[in-house]
Amino acid sequence: MTSFKNSLCAAVLALLALGLAAQQRGPIEQQHVDPASAVRGQALYRTSCASCHGPRARGTAAGVDLIRSTIIQHDLYGSTLGPFLHQGHAPHPSGLSTAQVLDLSNFLHQEFDATLSRSPAKPAPDILVGDAAAGQAWFNGAGQCSTCHSTSGDLAGIATRYADPYALQQRFVFPGGFHRGGSAAEAKRTVVTVTITSAAGPPVTGDLVNLDDFTIVYRDAQGHTQTVQRTPGMTVTEHNPLAYHEGLLKTMTDRQMHNMLAYLETLK
Ligand code: HEC
Ligand code: HEC
Structure with missing residues (x-):
């Protein structure tokens, strides 16, 4: 179950990179993880964060999955993690130094990259493992997609508009263009x-x-x-026209995501 979850999440993360490259939105700024800083970050993470966010930052009942967090995905060397922590948003410690935030940022990016490298995108086995009929049912039912979209209207032929299933999945998971390391302008496009x-x-x-x-x-x-x-x-x-999609990122299960992609791929 965990590995299934990881692999799908990894697929999503991979899409961020791939979809972006495909859309040629200019240079992607990426954090180059300093391994020594990441080791310090891991030690700090273990004592200050792991009890709630889990040892690999994938979340527990007491704290959200940080690999899926847009705060982490947008972060570059503490640029969004720092402000979040410094707000003193309980139960978070507010007194961390800039160096400590950078260490945590490096550790979290390392976890992110580790998730990515377990990704099915490398060496690219099929991400089309979902059940299209279940995806269709979810589209018209509990997923609420049909309240805003129509497969004979705005989403007609959607699968032909994107280079591959990864690009399509990225588009529906992050329609606002969220991606790791994107510029602030990009993140605020919505x-x-x-x-x-x-x-x-x-x-x-x-x-x-x-x-x-x-x-x-x-x-x-x-x-x-x-x-x-x-x-x-x-x-x-x-x-916010994308409020629903932003919420979906946090609540959608990996299975729902797989099934939805399988269904959207039939729209040719
Ligand atoms: C006592 C439990 C607890 C501890 C310890 C904790 N967190 Fe959290 N964290 C939470 C909970 C609960 C949330 C979600 C609600 C919120 O935003 O406050 C959260 C949210 C976050 C978010 C925002 C996620 C998002 O996208 O909304 C980040 C980033 C984060 N934590 C990082 C950290 C880091 C880094 C540490 C260690 C320095 C840490 N947390 C320690 C419980 C905890
Ligand atoms: C509350 C309204 C709303 C709901 C519900 C909703 N979406 Fe969206 N969706 C949007 C908006 C707004 C956009 C952005 C449209 C744009 O960028 O032109 C979007 C974009 C998309 C895109 C990209 C379309 C394109 O032309 O590239 C896909 C695919 C998509 N949504 C799929 C879904 C799926 C699947 C669901 C259900 C799980 C869903 N949406 C639920 C509002 C919604």
Whole structure:
């Protein structure tokens, strides 16, 4: 069971790299793991993190799978792990030094790479091991895919639009273009919109730039940046078109992913 899980997860990770290369989105920045730092990181990880996130960072009932975490996938030398830890987000220690965060980052990237090298992508056996009929049932049922997509509409012929099953799987697992080591611009490609409703006038909608307790910054239809002070009675509604997909990344089982890929591959 564990190895099945690992291999699928590894496949997903491999897709990140492959799909990206296929789409030629420019140079991929990758973390070059410093082995000595990773050894220190492992020691720290064992005493501070493993009890909840598991010895190989694959998660336990007390802590999420860090190999599937977008915080780790986006991380370069602590760039996203550091801010997460320094927020002092309980139960996480906030007092780690930059060097310690870098060690942890190197260790986690090493685990990530180890998962990747166990990947079926190398030497590329078939990832099409799922059951297409089960995938179709999930698409139209509990997976809720058909509430947003149609196999005779936007997803018609989807399998012909991607170079291979890996690229297709990457696309449905990370439609927003999440991938390891991508640029910040890449990671933020998904446009989240915001609608502000207040007594001051008709509701306004724009592309969300920033939101905090006091102000909302958005880009209007003309591309101008607007800043609005929050007032009592104002309603602010965020809409992230990929929220469902982002949630799926955390909840989807490996079997569901395999079955879905098998089904999507039939859409030619
Ligand atoms: C007492 C249990 C516990 C310990 C110890 C712990 N974590 Fe966590 N961690 C969690 C839980 C629970 C979550 C998910 C909820 C949250 O984000 O707080 C989490 C979330 C995370 C996330 C965010 C994952 C995501 O994508 O949302 C990262 C990264 C992380 N932990 C790293 C670490 C590191 C590195 C350490 C060691 C320095 C550590 N954690 C120690 C329980 C723990
Ligand atoms: C709440 C709405 C919603 C649900 C539910 C949803 N998706 Fe998506 N999906 C999106 C959006 C939005 C995009 C991005 C579309 C784009 O980039 O043009 C997307 C993109 C995709 C793509 C890439 C399409 C392309 O043209 O490359 C695939 C494949 C996909 N989703 C499959 C699925 C599957 C399979 C499920 C069910 C497990 C699912 N989606 C559930 C909203 C949804």
